[in-house]
Amino acid sequence: MRSRQRGVALLVVLLILALMVTIAAVITERTGKAFMRTENHLSRQQAKWYALGAETLSGQILLRDARNMPGRTFAGQNWSQPGHRFPVDGGEIIGQISDARTCFNLNAINQGVDNESTLVKTPYPAQVFRLLLKNLGEDADRAEKITAAVRDWIDADNYPSANGAEDEVYATLPVPYRTANQRMSEISELRAVYGMDSDLYRRLLPYVCALPVDAMSININTLTEFDAPLLSAVFLNEMTMSQAKALVQQRPRMGWASIEVLQQTGALPPNSKNTAQRVLAVKSEWFFVKLQVRVGDSDFHQRSLLHLSGQKIQVVQRQYGGYRTVNP
Known part of the structure; x- marks a missing residue:
């Protein structure tokens, strides 16, 4: 009888020991996860503050x-230098500033529309966007439909x-x-506009943006040869893409001092004086700042839209998370 009781007692001790080991393992695992969550949170917060400092x-x-x-x-100015890298405690900051006046502002596509007029006339910015689509390889019919769909997406009425x-x-x-x-x-x-697909969206991304203004303006001093399809469209394709690159x-090296100086070069298409003076600019006031901050094993991405007005800089928009791999 005593031997049997000792066996039962030993079994109880073993069960208690197994339970204690299990509880200890659970506590250790949860403590480890809590520590990792805290560490990741601190790293992300540190990275966010680094990004805000880089934005400033x-x-x-x-x-x-x-x-x-x-x-x-x-x-060629300091802001345009590619791939700024700054070492910081525990990581680094990678930043790039880009001119937001080197892309077609989609919010300007209806600029110049007279809602009270009975005349049906395609506004100039819409013509530019349609020709940009054609310059990127779209046929005339689809370019017309996409342009009309974007206009309807943005306009205030519900009349197609x-x-x-x-x-x-x-x-x-379906949805x-x-x-x-x-x-x-x-x-x-x-991406949500009717008729848009992923292929066309990716091709358009480097050439379009959405600024919080209704005006269209292109800075001729910051365009690159890559922007030739857009520059050609600005002149309603009266300038070929080869001429745009040239x-x-x-x-x-320091850009044109004014649009008048540019016109005097004779490089613009004939009868383009009004277009050049209305759309082209030699100065920008909108800029994108793309930042990637690495702290430990954490990557933090931020994209800011800055507005330069006089001697003041205003942060108009911030986006967090991976944005995209193309400018702007």
Whole structure:
């Protein structure tokens, strides 16, 4: 009997020991996970503050360049240098400033529309966007439909334009939704426009943006040869893409001082004086700042939109997380 009792007692001790080991293992695992969560949170917070500091530094660089050359913004200034890298405690900051006036502002596509007029006329920015699509390889019919759909997405009414799409079209989709009928707040909204697919979206990304203004303006001093399809479209394809590349190549090292100086070169198409004075600029006030901060094993991405006005820099928009691999 005593031997049997000792066996039962030993079994109870073993069960208690197994339970204690299990509890200890669970506590250790949860403590480890909590520690990792805390560490990741601290690293992310540190990276975010580094990014905000880099954003402030970017604004100061822009202000300094604007003071040194108040009349123009051109490639070659300090802000335009590629791949700024800054070592920081526990990691590094990678930053790039880009001119937001080297892309077609989709929110300007209806600029110049007279809502009270009975005349049906395609506004100039819409013509530029349609020709940009053609320059990127789209046929005339699809370019017209995409342009009309973008116009309907942004305009304030719910009346579809010719070849356009309003709520009744989107309501028939497998996952129905409605048009925004307001400015695009972010370029990824373009993916939701009727007729847009991933291939065209990717091809368009380097050439389009969504600024919080309704005006279209292109800085001729910061365009690159890559932007030839857009520059050609600005002149309604009266300038070929080869001529657009040649124009960028012959640009002075510090850019053109004014549009009048550019016109005197004779490099612009005939009868383009009004277009050049209305759309082209030699100075920019909108800039994108793309930042990647590495702290430990954490990567933090931020993309900011800055507005330069006089001697002040305003942060208009911030986006967090991986954005995309192409400019702007």
